[in-house]
Amino acid sequence: MNDSKKESVVALYHSMICALDNPTDYAWLISKCGSQAALASVEKQTKGIQAMTINTFKKYSDAALDGGFGRLDELRIVLKKRAQNGKNEVSREKKKDIAFYKEKVDEAERLRAILIRAYTELNRICLEALKKSPEYKFDLDRHSDLYREYFALRLVDKDD
Numbered sequence: 001m002n003d004s005k006k007e008s009v010v011a012l013y014h015s016m017i018c019a020l021d022n023p024t025d026y027a028w029l030i031s032k033c034g035s036q037a038a039l040a041s042v043e044k045q046t047k048g049i050q051a052m053t054i055n056t057f058k059k060y061s062d063a064a065l066d067g068g069f070g071r072l073d074e075l076r077i078v079l080k081k082r083a084q085n086g087k088n089e090v091s092r093e094k095k096k097d098i099a100f101y102k103e104k105v106d107e108a109e110r111l112r113a114i115l116i117r118a119y120t121e122l123n124r125i126c127l128e129a130l131k132k133s134p135e136y137k138f139d140l141d142r143h144s145d146l147y148r149e150y151f152a153l154r155l156v157d158k159d160d
Contacts, residue, residue, distance in 0.1 A: 005056065006064040009072070011048040012039075013065055016075045023082065033080040036073060119147065 012029075019026035032038045040057035043050055052060070062068035123144075130140055 005050065005052065005060045007048055008050045008052070009057070009060045009064045012042060013072055013075070015044075015047055015049065016072070016079060019079055020075075020082075023079075030079050030083045033076045033083065036076070039072075039076050123147065 015026060015029055019029050023030055028044065029042065032042045036057075037054045040054045041051045058069045061072050065071055126140055126143070130136055
């Protein structure tokens, strides 16, 4: 039997074992764990792993590993499931974050609406008081400028 293919299978097996502990370092391998044929087609010369057909891969896996191809396939399935769980977990976390911030924005908008309503009512009271005491016109104008600045709104007089 071809020793380089046996060594390739052993190197792939050891890389798969390492991928269990360090999935980010072995993304190139985990991405190929979707099917047996994809795993057999993995080629990484720096690790001594060469691509093979599925039947050749099974043959050399049975010859090179205790437990043969079945053991290698079980490890492939574990890596595949972990990768899928990781993707689902990240997706759930993003959805939670989006929902959390959306809720915060909604709450802020409700509070802003309440403040605007209360402030508008207070401004109406001040306008009525100004009719009785015109000496406070300057203070009200200054106050109206601040209102526009803080709320980015325009005060409407009854004449408008």
